[in-house]
Amino acid sequence: MKIGVFVCHCGSNIEATVDTAAVAAAAREFPGVVFATDTMYTCSEPGQDEIVDAIKEHNLGGVVVASCTPRMHEQTFRRTVERAGLNKYLFEMANIREHVSWIGKDREANTNKSVDLVRMATEKLLRNRALHPKKFTINKRVLIIGGGVAGIQAALDCADGGLEVVMVEKTSTIGGKMAKLDKTFPTVDCSSCILGPRMVDVAQHPNITLYAYSEIEEIKGYVGNFEIKVKKKATYVDWKNCTGCGICMEKCPSKKATDTFNEEIGKTTAINIPFPQAIPKKAKIDPAFCTMLKKGKCGICAKVCPSGCIDYEMKDEFITEKVGAIVTATGFDLFDWTVYGEYGGGRYPDVITSLQYERMLSASGPTGGHIKRPSDGKEPKNVVFIQCVGSRDKSVGRPYCTGFCCMYTAKQAILTKDHLPQSQSYVFYMDIRATGKLYDEFTRRAMEEYDTNYIRGRVSMIYPKGDKLLVRGADTLMGTQVEVDADLVVLAVGAESSAGASELAEKLRISYDSYGFYMEGHPKLKPVETNTAGVYLAGACQGPKDIPSSVGQGSAAAAKVLGLFSKDQLESDPQVSIVDIKRCIGCGKCIQTCPFGAIKEIDFRGMVKADVIETICQGCGICTSTCPQGAVQLQHATDNQILSEVNALCQF
Amino acid sequence: MNTSLNYAYYPGCSSTGTSIEYDMSSRAVCAALDIKLNDVPDWSCCGSTPAHTVDHSLSSALSARNLNQVASIGMDSCITPCPSCLANLKTATHRMEDEAFRNKVNKLLDKPADTRVSTKSVLQILVEDYGIENIRKKVVRPLKGLVVGAYYGCILNRPAELMQFDDSEHPMAMDNIMEALGATVVPFPLKVECCGASFGIPRKDVVMRLSGKLLDTAHAIGAKALVTACPLCQMNLDMRQNQINHANGSHHNIPIFYFTQLLGLALGLTEKEMGMNKLCVSPRTLLDAMANEETIKEKAA
Ligand SMILES: Cc1cc2nc3c(=O)[nH]c(=O)nc-3n(C[C@H](O)[C@H](O)[C@H](O)COP(=O)(O)OP(=O)(O)OC[C@H]3O[C@@H](n4cnc5c(N)ncnc54)[C@H](O)[C@@H]3O)c2cc1C
Ligand code: SF4
Ligand code: SF4
Numbered sequence: 001m002k003i004g005v006f007v008c009h010c011g012s013n014i015e016a017t018v019d020t021a022a023v024a025a026a027a028r029e030f031p032g033v034v035f036a037t038d039t040m041y042t043c044s045e046p047g048q049d050e051i052v053d054a055i056k057e058h059n060l061g062g063v064v065v066a067s068c069t070p071r072m073h074e075q076t077f078r079r080t081v082e083r084a085g086l087n088k089y090l091f092e093m094a095n096i097r098e099h100v101s102w103i104g105k106d107r108e109a110n111t112n113k114s115v116d117l118v119r120m121a122t123e124k125l126l127r128n129r130a131l132h133p134k135k136f137t138i139n140k141r142v143l144i145i146g147g148g149v150a151g152i153q154a155a156l157d158c159a160d161g162g163l164e165v166v167m168v169e170k171t172s173t174i175g176g177k178m179a180k181l182d183k184t185f186p187t188v189d190c191s192s193c194i195l196g197p198r199m200v201d202v203a204q205h206p207n208i209t210l211y212a213y214s215e216i217e218e219i220k221g222y223v224g225n226f227e228i229k230v231k232k233k234a235t236y237v238d239w240k241n242c243t244g245c246g247i248c249m250e251k252c253p254s255k256k257a258t259d260t261f262n263e264e265i266g267k268t269t270a271i272n273i274p275f276p277q278a279i280p281k282k283a284k285i286d287p288a289f290c291t292m293l294k295k296g297k298c299g300i301c302a303k304v305c306p307s308g309c310i311d312y313e314m315k316d317e318f319i320t321e322k323v324g325a326i327v328t329a330t331g332f333d334l335f336d337w338t339v340y341g342e343y344g345g346g347r348y349p350d351v352i353t354s355l356q357y358e359r360m361l362s363a364s365g366p367t368g369g370h371i372k373r374p375s376d377g378k379e380p381k382n383v384v385f386i387q388c389v390g391s392r393d394k395s396v397g398r399p400y401c402t403g404f405c406c407m408y409t410a411k412q413a414i415l416t417k418d419h420l421p422q423s424q425s426y427v428f429y430m431d432i433r434a435t436g437k438l439y440d441e442f443t444r445r446a447m448e449e450y451d452t453n454y455i456r457g458r459v460s461m462i463y464p465k466g467d468k469l470l471v472r473g474a475d476t477l478m479g480t481q482v483e484v485d486a487d488l489v490v491l492a493v494g495a496e497s498s499a500g501a502s503e504l505a506e507k508l509r510i511s512y513d514s515y516g517f518y519m520e521g522h523p524k525l526k527p528v529e530t531n532t533a534g535v536y537l538a539g540a541c542q543g544p545k546d547i548p549s550s551v552g553q554g555s556a557a558a559a560k561v562l563g564l565f566s567k568d569q570l571e572s573d574p575q576v577s578i579v580d581i582k583r584c585i586g587c588g589k590c591i592q593t594c595p596f597g598a599i600k601e602i603d604f605r606g607m608v609k610a611d612v613i614e615t616i617c618q619g620c621g622i623c624t625s626t627c628p629q630g631a632v633q634l635q636h637a638t639d640n641q642i643l644s645e646v647n648a649l650c651q652f
Numbered sequence: 653m654n655t656s657l658n659y660a661y662y663p664g665c666s667s668t669g670t671s672i673e674y675d676m677s678s679r680a681v682c683a684a685l686d687i688k689l690n691d692v693p694d695w696s697c698c699g700s701t702p703a704h705t706v707d708h709s710l711s712s713a714l715s716a717r718n719l720n721q722v723a724s725i726g727m728d729s730c731i732t733p734c735p736s737c738l739a740n741l742k743t744a745t746h747r748m749e750d751e752a753f754r755n756k757v758n759k760l761l762d763k764p765a766d767t768r769v770s771t772k773s774v775l776q777i778l779v780e781d782y783g784i785e786n787i788r789k790k791v792v793r794p795l796k797g798l799v800v801g802a803y804y805g806c807i808l809n810r811p812a813e814l815m816q817f818d819d820s821e822h823p824m825a826m827d828n829i830m831e832a833l834g835a836t837v838v839p840f841p842l843k844v845e846c847c848g849a850s851f852g853i854p855r856k857d858v859v860m861r862l863s864g865k866l867l868d869t870a871h872a873i874g875a876k877a878l879v880t881a882c883p884l885c886q887m888n889l890d891m892r893q894n895q896i897n898h899a900n901g902s903h904h905n906i907p908i909f910y911f912t913q914l915l916g917l918a919l920g921l922t923e924k925e926m927g928m929n930k931l932c933v934s935p936r937t938l939l940d941a942m943a944n945e946e947t948i949k950e951k952a953a
Contacts, residue, residue: 345821
């Protein structure tokens with residue numbers, strides 16, 4: 001094979017600490033290499049053209065590019081060599097940027113290491129074979145996990161684009177956090193007025209199947225052909241017939257059930273519809289509070305339901321859905337602020353969370369839109385807001401900024417003045433982060449037009465004094481201590497990954513960061529992709545985000561799915577394992593070690609042999625290192641190819 | 653029950669003077685509970701605030717000398733009633749984990765510091781090693797009718813990483829003990845606030861303000877007495893209560909007990925053994941009321 005080597009400067013990224021011309025010169029001496037050069041930006045158009053020209057001029061059979069990480073540009077260069085008529089697997093990349101120039105300053109040592117890496121790449125390339133992907137048909141249905149505003153946007157965009165959509169939502173209504181909000185910044189428009197109609201669209205769209213109160217049990221398959229097992233949790237109400245009339249709720253005698261939708265401001269009934277605009281508007285029984293389910297007594301809802309849909313015997317049900325792509329939009333949850341002893345650790349009823357305050361502000365909320373102290377129902381006069389609770393605080397393991405609490409706190413201060421003109425709001429903050437369009441103007445309005453007293457500093461202690469709460473903090477601009485007699489304290493609690501996020505990630509085989517937020521394919525260039533083909537992200541599951549950004553990602557993920565489904569067939573990755581049937585002794589070790597269940601036993605003329613199911617194989621190579629016979633080989637990373645690299649490195 | 657509790661006991665300087673009743677009651681309570689205390693031979697001052705404000709290695713050397721004395725009687729676990737001593741002993745051990753610092757300290761010592769000795773407060777071992785449930789079983793004279801708030805002060809539990817005991821913002825150890833003794837415990841919202849500490853000497857106004865606030869709060873929540881675990885807190889609130897009333901125009905008359913004093917009473921020890929007569933704000937009326945309650949109950953029975 002005639003090999004060409006291209007050593008990239010990457011501007012000064014590589015050239016500053018690697019003598020690329022010397023690397024190219026050294027490469028010219030390697031077996032097979034007939035052409036080697038250094039270039040300024042190999043990935044640029046002239047850089048790629050140089051490769052194409054060299055292939056033609058020198059009749060090259062393979063190409064090595066020594067440059068950056070393959071994560072970004074392996075695809076680019078594979079396309080380049082294909083353009084010149086080579087099979088794209090007759091290409092190798094040596095990473096002399098992340099692995100060399102960025103991590104060492106010694107130019108001579110760096111140059112030597114780069115030469116080694118190029119030698120390894122050429123030796124491997126000499127043993128590469130042309131590989132040819134197979135084509136397979138795809139199932140053009142999409143699964144959306146999570147029915148918050150991001151998931152709703154993705155679902156509607158996909159459905160409008162003609163795709164069949166399956167949406168799985170954990171709670172008994174879609175809408176997510178946004179459904180709980182009163183108004184939204186920076187326009188202060190009513191949250192349910194803008195979200196409500198979109199929720200109805202989801203319910204009515206002919207292309208959307210909604211499984212509410214359901215969870216993902218299992219995910220099998222691969223891009224284009226996923227098989228999803230959905231667990232429909234028992235609601236004890238036959239939703240086909242439930243009309244959402246709410247008579248059961250009126251009559252249910254168990255009135256102490258946890259009201260999660262209202263963030264536990266108040267209680268609800270054991271059988272409940274979370275709120276009047278719920279989608280689907282169906283009742284479900286909370287078994288922890290139902291006297292019938294717990295003690296076998298009561299049964300009132302069954303007697304009063306005009307549609308006869310109560311079924312105390314109902315069990316969880318499992319449904320299988322086949323889809324070709326998945327959008328994950330599972331959002332976020334709130335940090336458990338009770339770890340902060342200085343804020344009372346949950347002992348004072350008049351210290352509440354921002355989301356509880358939203359429910360209080362909402363006209364359809366448990367207080368009918370009246371701001372009342374939970375302790376005595378009185379209207380507060382002094383309301384203190386504390387920002388960055390569980391954000392930007394290493395001591396509680398949350399060093400990141402939630403990004404939207406500065407904004408919603410300003411919103412809540414404005415709304416407080418609207419509701420209670422005689423009130424005075426105070427905001428303790430660290431910095432004001434208001435970087436969106438019209439955002440800074442908004443926080444200024446809270447200060448200037450609504451007379452909110454912004455105090456830069458942290459609160460060190462809240463304690464009861466009479467029927468008030470004394471809030472003590474630092475004013476770091478004035479250099480003094482301040483004490484505010486508060487009637488109500490609202491904590492701007494930060495966002496954390498949603499409960500169960502990591503378990504779901506394991507099922508999806510996508511990565512997540514140390515906080516449980518899902519990892520995008522590339523922090524800048526692949527914001528809604530994951531590293532698992534066919535799985536996309538939208539909204540706060542990828543990191544805390546406000547509504548505009550969540551919706552933007554919902555649409556972006558939908559565009560990615562529509563793009564994927566614009567083809568009828570996909571090419572499978574040929575970098576999979578293949579069993580050499582002559583060498584296989586049928587010991588079955590590979591079947592045991594394959595983490596994806598991609599290897600099965602077959603009968604070959606009466607003998608037991610292993611066989612790889614190509615569409616399931618993820619190319620991890622575990623079987624290759626397991627097989628005592630060397631019979632199963634991962635294509636493009638065979639034992640021989642890897643050993644040739646080792647030999648190239650260890651020759652001295 | 654764990655009957656083999658055995659510790660070295662470091663009383664600290666206050667115990668020989670201003671907080672003698674804390675020392676008396678701590679010793680008596682431990683004896684009553686079969687907790688063996690071994691006096692640290694030839695112990696010396698831990699250096700207190702003056703030492704560490706001028707020189708950390710000197711401060712640690714003073715602590716290390718005492719820890720060596722503990723080791724000299726073959727003990728590796730030392731307790732002290734005083735949070736201030738405890739903080740110094742613990743800080744010394746912590747700082748000496750750093751080799752360079754340890755070498756500096758060792759230069760000041762006759763023999764190198766023995767860093768194996770662990771230190772705890774009397775309160776901590778009563779709660780963690782002896783156990784509140786076991787204390788409850790030993791109560792013979794419940795503190796019925798006593799409405800009390802527990803005040804911990806600012807250093808007993810802090811810094812949390814160093815003291816490693818209870819909740820640094822909302823400790824409950826003394827609340828739970830008082831509850832077990834049969835007292836009515838009112839949650840004291842300023843339990844970890846500073847009393848003004850040694851500012852009583854250079855800036856008395858600071859103590860008047862800070863301790864005054866503690867007394868005002870105790871009064872506002874209806875506490876008839878406070879319990880403390882710190883000689884300095886106790887002194888500021890008790891001995892200076894009159895000064896505070898004077899400075900702030902208040903009329904407080906709130907007895908300030910060491911928790912060990914009330915614990916001892918409940919275990920059946922005498923007022924004399926508990927040094928009740930050493931308190932500045934007289935607890936007489938309160939103690940009589942409690943005794944009354946008991947006789948009423950006895951008569952009823
Ligand atoms: C107090 C407060 C006020 C706010 N005010 C504003 C504002 O005024 N303007 C603004 O732009 N933003 C505001 N925000 C931010 C806003 O709430 C978020 O931007 C938005 O909710 C993100 O939408 P999402 O769909 O990504 O996530 P979510 O709203 O969290 O929705 C996620 C959905 O997925 C479901 N789910 C979770 N896990 C699973 C699972 N495993 N399986 C199935 N379903 C699952 C959840 O039940 C939920 O329905 C506010 C946030 C808070 C806390
Ligand atoms: S958005 Fe503002 S309040 Fe929220 S964590 Fe960031 S800086 Fe703190
Ligand atoms: S491990 Fe190798 S020999 Fe054993 S079954 Fe798998 S391929 Fe065949």
